[in-house]
Amino acid sequence: xxxxxxxxxxxxxxxxxxxxxxxxxxxxxxxxxxxxxxxxxxxxxxxxxxxxxxxxxxxxxxxxxxxxxxxxxxxxxxxxxxxxxxxxxxxxxxxxxxxxxxxxxxxxxxxxxxxxxxxxxxxxxxxxxxxxxxxxxxxxxxxxxxxxxxxxxxxxxxxxxxxxxxxxxxxxxxxxxxxxxxxxxxxxxxxxxxxxxxxxxxxxxxxxxxxxxxxxxxxxxxxxxxxxxxxxxxxxxxxxxxxxxxxxxxxxxxxxxxxxxxxxxxxxxxxxxxxxxxxxxxxxxxxxxxxxxxxxxxxxxxxxxxxxxxxxxxxxxxxxxxxxxxxxxxxxxxxxxxxxxxxxxxxxxxxxxxxxxxxxxxxxxxxxxxxxxxxxxxxxxxxxxxxxxxxxxxxxxxxxxxxxxxxxxxxxxxxxxxxxxxxxxxxxxxxxx
Amino acid sequence: xxxxxxxxxxxxxxxxxxxxxxxxxxxxxxxxxxxxxxxxxxxxxxxxxxxxxxxxxxxxxxxxxxxxxxxxxxxxxxxxxxxxxxxxxxxxxxxxxxxxxxxxxxxxxxxxxxxxxxxxxxxxxxxxxxxxxxxxxxxxxxxxxxxxxxxxxxxxxxxxxxxxxxxxxxxxxxxxxxxxxxxxxxxxxxxxxxxxxxxxxxxxxxxxxxxxxxxxxxxxxxxxxxxxxxxxxxxxxxxxxxxxxxxxxxxxxxxxxxxxxxxxxxxxxxxxxxxxxxxxxxxxxxxxxxxxxxxxxxxxxxxxxxxxxxxxxxxxxxxxxxxxxxxxxxxxxxxxxxxxxxxxxxxxxxxxxxxxxxxxxxxxxxxxxxxxxxxxxxxxxxxxxxxxxxxxxxxxxxxxxxxxxxxxxxxxxxxxxxxxxxxxxxxxxxxxx
Numbered sequence: 001x002x003x004x005x006x007x008x009x010x011x012x013x014x015x016x017x018x019x020x021x022x023x024x025x026x027x028x029x030x031x032x033x034x035x036x037x038x039x040x041x042x043x044x045x046x047x048x049x050x051x052x053x054x055x056x057x058x059x060x061x062x063x064x065x066x067x068x069x070x071x072x073x074x075x076x077x078x079x080x081x082x083x084x085x086x087x088x089x090x091x092x093x094x095x096x097x098x099x100x101x102x103x104x105x106x107x108x109x110x111x112x113x114x115x116x117x118x119x120x121x122x123x124x125x126x127x128x129x130x131x132x133x134x135x136x137x138x139x140x141x142x143x144x145x146x147x148x149x150x151x152x153x154x155x156x157x158x159x160x161x162x163x164x165x166x167x168x169x170x171x172x173x174x175x176x177x178x179x180x181x182x183x184x185x186x187x188x189x190x191x192x193x194x195x196x197x198x199x200x201x202x203x204x205x206x207x208x209x210x211x212x213x214x215x216x217x218x219x220x221x222x223x224x225x226x227x228x229x230x231x232x233x234x235x236x237x238x239x240x241x242x243x244x245x246x247x248x249x250x251x252x253x254x255x256x257x258x259x260x261x262x263x264x265x266x267x268x269x270x271x272x273x274x275x276x277x278x279x280x281x282x283x284x285x286x287x288x289x290x291x292x293x294x295x296x297x298x299x300x301x302x303x304x305x306x307x308x309x310x311x312x313x314x315x316x317x318x319x320x321x322x323x324x325x326x327x328x329x330x331x332x333x334x335x336x337x338x339x340x341x342x343x344x345x346x347x348x349x350x351x352x353x354x355x356x357x358x359x360x361x362x363x364x365x366x367x368x369x370x371x372x373x374x375x376x377x378x379x380x381x382x383x384x385x386x387x388x389x390x391x392x393x394x395x396x397x398x399x400x401x402x403x404x405x406x407x408x409x410x411x412x413x414x415x416x417x418x419x420x421x422x423x424x425x426x427x428x429x430x431x432x433x
Numbered sequence: 434x435x436x437x438x439x440x441x442x443x444x445x446x447x448x449x450x451x452x453x454x455x456x457x458x459x460x461x462x463x464x465x466x467x468x469x470x471x472x473x474x475x476x477x478x479x480x481x482x483x484x485x486x487x488x489x490x491x492x493x494x495x496x497x498x499x500x501x502x503x504x505x506x507x508x509x510x511x512x513x514x515x516x517x518x519x520x521x522x523x524x525x526x527x528x529x530x531x532x533x534x535x536x537x538x539x540x541x542x543x544x545x546x547x548x549x550x551x552x553x554x555x556x557x558x559x560x561x562x563x564x565x566x567x568x569x570x571x572x573x574x575x576x577x578x579x580x581x582x583x584x585x586x587x588x589x590x591x592x593x594x595x596x597x598x599x600x601x602x603x604x605x606x607x608x609x610x611x612x613x614x615x616x617x618x619x620x621x622x623x624x625x626x627x628x629x630x631x632x633x634x635x636x637x638x639x640x641x642x643x644x645x646x647x648x649x650x651x652x653x654x655x656x657x658x659x660x661x662x663x664x665x666x667x668x669x670x671x672x673x674x675x676x677x678x679x680x681x682x683x684x685x686x687x688x689x690x691x692x693x694x695x696x697x698x699x700x701x702x703x704x705x706x707x708x709x710x711x712x713x714x715x716x717x718x719x720x721x722x723x724x725x726x727x728x729x730x731x732x733x734x735x736x737x738x739x740x741x742x743x744x745x746x747x748x749x750x751x752x753x754x755x756x757x758x759x760x761x762x763x764x765x766x767x768x769x770x771x772x773x774x775x776x777x778x779x780x781x782x783x784x785x786x787x788x789x790x791x792x793x794x795x796x797x798x799x800x801x802x803x804x805x806x807x808x809x810x811x812x813x814x815x816x817x818x819x820x821x822x823x824x825x826x827x828x829x830x831x832x833x834x835x836x837x838x839x840x841x842x843x844x845x846x847x848x849x850x851x852x853x854x855x856x857x858x859x860x861x862x863x864x865x866x
Contacts (some may be wrong), residue, residue: 019644085635109812120573138732144609175694176574176578178578198586211450211452212665229663231647235641235667235668235671236642238668238671238677239671242671242675245675246678246682247757249683250682250750250752250840251749252754257763258754258755258757258764258771259765262778263775265754265783271749271784273743273747273782273786274786274789276742277739277743279739280736280740280742280743281793282739283739284739285735287734287735288731288735291731294731295727298724298727299721301734301735302718302720304734304738305713305720305737306709306714306717307713307850308738308741309712309716309741309845309849310706312742313684313706313709313842313845316841317683317706318683319683320680320682321680321683321685321689321698324679325690330690330691330692332692341695344695345695345698345699348695348699349699353703353706357710407683409746412742
């Protein structure tokens with residue numbers, strides 16, 4: 001397609017949504033993509049740049065001069081502009097910023113770059129519609145019109161006092177219904193949710209979800225309005241967090257896609273596999289210690305994978321429930337209570353499973369003592385595994401570590417080892433070797 | 434608190450957000466909660482009702498008459514009203530609907546109840562702001578004012594023709610800037626994304642995320658505008674889906690909380706544990722078949738848990754990547770290609786891990802033949818496990834089954850069995866027993 005018909009191509013693409021253009025660009029090689037990218041008019045290309053995945057964006061940006069990048073940046077909202085600039089190598093950042101035509105825009109971007117990743121400050125945009133409480137309705141509408149040119153979507157209108165302190169919000173509906181003689185101070189809503197610039201992104205997301213907000217103002221230590229966060233960025237954050245937790249539970253440490261390189265994938269997957277390997281060696285060492293029992297009770301060794309698997313599964317189940325509960329902030333009540341409940345639950349599950357083992361054992365003609373050993377071990381191992389699964393994430397969380405690391409390989413591996421150890425120890429007591 | 438000071442309580446609560454009141458109600462017993470609930474003014478109580486979790490809501494609704502419920506429903510948007518009514522027992526549904534004062538509201542709710550769960554129809558609300566292309570700007574503003582009374586938030590203004598066909602949207606910004614002499618047909622944007630009433634909720638969510646939409650109109654087969662979906666409901670949907678996938682990966686079949694009853698938790702957790710048990714029995718049977726090797730090569734039995742654990746971990750990692758890729762709709766390219774890439778990746782991981790086994794084996798003084806057997810088995814088992822992890826979800830997806838069921842216990846259990854079988858078979862070939 002990319003040979004000569006630039007004009008037809010352009011008219012074709014100008015009808016498309018930037019997200020769709022981004023997909024087309026991702027499908028091309030870096031040179032073709034850059035060529036096509038430069039062809040697009042700057043509003044469209046800037047938006048498309050935003051939607052392209054990070055790897056492909058990096059390749060296109062490499063082919064552009066600082067001036068060309070600044071030109072794209074000029075078209076973007078401050079938050080998106082800051083996101084893209086922060087991906088550039090350090091030496092290009094200053095270069096690109098100095099090339100931005102609009103000085104205010106450049107200043108806002110530099111401010112946003114200062115905030116730490118994952119904070120409200122790093123998620124917010126400087127663009128917003130704000131009105132002073134002292135204005136009359138017609139002044140307000142006039143001022144809003146000029147502000148609205150800059151703001152892609154008017155979510156909420158924030159009301160500030162003379163010193164830019166956030167004091168409330170104005171509903172567009174009320175403004176539509178208001179008489180021209182009203183003053184803003186008489187029609188605004190003095191209650192408004194806001195977040196502090198240093199609040200964590202996940203907390204902002206939880207707040208916005210709980211109160212069904214589409215935008216939330218961001219204030220500094222002095223309650224001065226300095227930006228706003230919109231729901232589209234929060235949706236992206238929520239999805240990203242969910243994917244990270246899901247991958248973590250599966251034993252993948254870095255964000256990777258199905259189509260990433262083998263090297264990236266190995267880097268993300270190998271650490272947890274090595275952990276599993278070490279766990280397996282520990283298990284082998286434990287079993288080696290009970291070698292004497294090998295000839296008299298070989299069944300014990302046949303059932304070790306069963307015990308290990310059950311310990312792992314139960315642990316993962318328990319930890320998943322706790323990790324989600326912590327994420328949703330609904331883990332309440334005393335630890336002792338939770339412990340008794342968890343023991344009760346595991347007893348119920350354990351007894352049902354032990355009974356099944358017994359039934360199978362009867363039909364498959366196992367030695368009764370072996371059946372008893374396996375059944376009792378299973379109940380105890382399940383209780384232990386569910387306690388580990390419940391309390392490891394709770395303890396990690398108390399110590400400021402993301403509890404999500406606990407689910408998956410970490411819990412599985414440690415429960416495998418504990419489970420096997422308990423199993424052989426109980427067998428030793430019951431069977432007497 | 435709930436003894437006599439109703440008035441102080443009320444003034445205290447009337448300042449709170451419905452979501453916070455919901456939390457207070459959840460903390461009370463059903464009788465106190467109902468008492469407090471009836472005390473609240475109906476707008477606040479209706480909103481709070483919406484935010485309460487399903488179990489507690491059911492208890493409060495049980496204590497209310499059909500008339501009282503209808504009174505709450507009257508205050509809610511059609512989509513929320515339909516959600517609550519659909520939770521009632523069938524015989525109360527008709528009763529409540531007949532008690533709703535506003536006939537149009539009742540009709541809209543009945544219409545929404547017809548749509549299947551999980552479709553765009555079940556997510557949409559009937560409330561929206563729509564204008565006809567033939568109107569002039571002042572007429573439009575006047576009509577919008579009266580429509581806006583009913584709509585909590587004016588997201589987008591949809592433009593329809595005489596027969597209610599969706600033909601575009603109007604930006605509030607453009608309306609603010611427009612001159613009173615303009616006709617809507619000259620200022621509206623003729624491009625608007627919309628979804629069909631039968632589209633799946635997840636697809637709607639993907640579309641809204643991709644295009645950063647805050648509301649999307651819903652049309653029927655004839656492109657007639659029949660409702661709109663707002664981002665807050667989509668945020669809830671995304672979180673719910675992510676939680677379901679996370680729980681599924683951990684072997685939990687139903688949506689449960691950390692504080693659900695033992696019975697509910699057992700119901701959700703036991704099926705997967707039984708699957709694991711059956712897998713463990715199969716593994717025991719396989720190992721029993723190789724009993725002859727027990728005395729000569731006891732190490733084989735010590736290392737079985739290691740092999741099983743690695744097979745399980747690798748399978749879960751591979752399947753998690755594919756399940757997420759499918760959810761994000763970015764699994765492209767040929768199957769054969771994917772297979773070679775997956776084999777390459779597993780070879781790299783497998784060889785590194787096998788080398789580690791060798792090093793450990795050297796220091797722990799293992800028999801060389803045993804080390805070779807374990808190392809080679811590990812590489813082959815990892816390749817097999819990653820192929821199973823990759824292709825099982827792909828095949829499930831092709832057959833219209835949610836691939837998320839594949840991650841977790843299902844993959845772990847089957848890979849355990851395969852892994853152990855392969856391990857002993859390779860051992861038999863290498864060690865010759």
